[in-house]
Amino acid sequence: MIWTPISIEEIFEKIYSTEKDLNGNLLNFWDLIKIYPEKWYEEEYGQEGGGFWVVGLMGRRVIYYNDIEEGFNISEYTAYGTIDNYYCNQDDLNITILNLYSLITFGGRITGQAGPPIGF
Structure with a gap:
């Protein structure tokens, strides 16, 4: 099976x-952080598909869709337009929104983030 990047229409769905x-x-939280989907660069795995779709932005964190793993993730960013860390969670958007909301409500760290393959 050949992988093809997800379209903006599918992201909106x-x-x-x-x-x-x-x-x-x-x-209310989602209404404050959501943005019109933008393709952001990610160095490790995001180049093949032209980047990953970022759909939410809060402070120095983004919510993006990893269409290789078919799930939403949270990453920090340093420069606008570049995702700092690759994660391969397969979370639905509502779970990712809840994770970010919990972070600001209760503090601490985001847990349960799956990183890239090791040794590749």
């Missing part, structure tokens, strides 16, 4: 599907 199920504080 995932966003709209999530938005219809969000409510209360999570919906």
Whole structure:
């Protein structure tokens, strides 16, 4: 099977599907951090597909869709337009929004982030 990058239309489908199920504080939070999807550069694995779609932005963190692993992830960024860390979680958008919301609500660190393959 040949991998093809996800289209912006498919990203919007995932966003709209999530938005219809969000409510209360999570919906308010999402409304504050969501951005029009943009392709951002990621050095390790993001070059082949022209980058990964970033859909949310809060401080120095982004929510992006890893279309290689088919899931949403949170990464820090230093320069706008460049994702600092590759993660391969296969989370739905609502879980990723909840993880970021929990980080600012309760503090601490984001847990459960799967990193890139080791030894490749």
